[in-house]
Amino acid sequence: GQGDLPKTIWEKVKNHPCYSEEAHHHYARMHVAVAPACNVQCNYCNRKYDCANESRPGVVSEKLTPEQAVRKVLAVATSIPQLTVLGIAGPGDPLANPEKTFKTFELVAKAAPDIKLCLSTNGLALPDYVDSIARAKVDHVTITINTIDPEIGAKIYPWIFFNHKRYTGIEAAKILTDRQLQGLQMLTERGILCKVNSVMIPDINDQHLVEVNKAVKSRGAFLHNIMPLISASEHGTVFGLNGQRGPTAQELKALQDACEGETNVMRHCRQCRADAVGLLGEDRSAEFTTEGIMAMD
Numbered sequence: 001g002q003g004d005l006p007k008t009i010w011e012k013v014k015n016h017p018c019y020s021e022e023a024h025h026h027y028a029r030m031h032v033a034v035a036p037a038c039n040v041q042c043n044y045c046n047r048k049y050d051c052a053n054e055s056r057p058g059v060v061s062e063k064l065t066p067e068q069a070v071r072k073v074l075a076v077a078t079s080i081p082q083l084t085v086l087g088i089a090g091p092g093d094p095l096a097n098p099e100k101t102f103k104t105f106e107l108v109a110k111a112a113p114d115i116k117l118c119l120s121t122n123g124l125a126l127p128d129y130v131d132s133i134a135r136a137k138v139d140h141v142t143i144t145i146n147t148i149d150p151e152i153g154a155k156i157y158p159w160i161f162f163n164h165k166r167y168t169g170i171e172a173a174k175i176l177t178d179r180q181l182q183g184l185q186m187l188t189e190r191g192i193l194c195k196v197n198s199v200m201i202p203d204i205n206d207q208h209l210v211e212v213n214k215a216v217k218s219r220g221a222f223l224h225n226i227m228p229l230i231s232a233s234e235h236g237t238v239f240g241l242n243g244q245r246g247p248t249a250q251e252l253k254a255l256q257d258a259c260e261g262e263t264n265v266m267r268h269c270r271q272c273r274a275d276a277v278g279l280l281g282e283d284r285s286a287e288f289t290t291e292g293i294m295a296m297d
């Protein structure tokens with residue numbers, strides 16, 4: 001229920017399946033995979049999963065043009081009436097593909113004005129796009145922040161591409177962290193609801209995520225979603241190949257418990273694909289292929 005949330009915030013979360021645990025039983029989200037490029041390299045990436053920016057075995061997400069994406073949204077909205085949210089979350093970074101991302105939001109807002117717009121980003125380009133995000137009436141933004149310590153960041157991110165240049169190591173991680181926190185603050189100052197996703201990586205950032213929780217809370221994050229690293233060598237991620245393990249369910253819960261109280265902690269994330277469709281945990285993406293949508297004329 002509404003609890004002690006202000007009415008304006010409640011209006012934004014009550015039918016968003018990720019922002020409200022209750023809502024996820026009743027409302028559906030969909031992602032359109034319009035964003036192939038990325039400006040960061042994460043050691044856990046395989047470009048198949050997103051928002052979670054996670055790595056699990058699966059089929060590569062279909063890449064759509066903005067025009068194909070809006071047709072897909074309309075087709076899904078017709079067959080899934082509980083659809084309330086359209087997210088752009090990959091398979092790369094939406095803000096590294098700004099033309100496609102904002103064109104898609106614009107077309108969807110025109111064709112289906114009741115659908116809420118959601119965006120997930122690594123945050124590197126975020127300060128440059130806060131105006132565009134506000135103008136596009138995106139209500140919800142997720143930023144993946146795995147650390148606020150550049151020495152830890154250097155173990156997670158081999159490089160970033162920023163201002164036409166490649167940066168590596170601690171220098172890269174410091175730029176990324178500064179941009180993520182700055183972008184978060186800019187968004188929350190404008191009243192845009194922000195969630196922070198963090199991937200829990202044992203022995204790398206697991207102890208440190210309590211600090212991240214404090215840092216993002218103090219900058220106005222509404223929700224903190226701590227997700228387990230899913231790491232296995234067959235997924236082809238750098239961590240997977242290096243034998244980096246993911247946390248156990250007990251380790252994850254202990255960390256979530258340690259953060260609860262500082263900020264709302266999300267515990268129902270399903271680490272969605274970049275082209276996920278349906279209720280969380282119910283993947284209907286296979287019913288809505290590009291071929292099928294294009295054949296609907």
Ligand code: CLF
Nearest residue numbers: 018051052087118269270271272
């Ligand atoms: Fe998608 Fe992400 Fe928006 Fe939700 S997913 S862009 S906030 S509409 Fe949700 Fe999926 Fe977890 Fe993401 S369950 S991976 S938190």
Ligand code: SF4
Nearest residue numbers: 038042045053092122
């Ligand atoms: Fe992969 Fe996302 Fe990291 Fe880019 S930001 S490298 S798409 S996990």
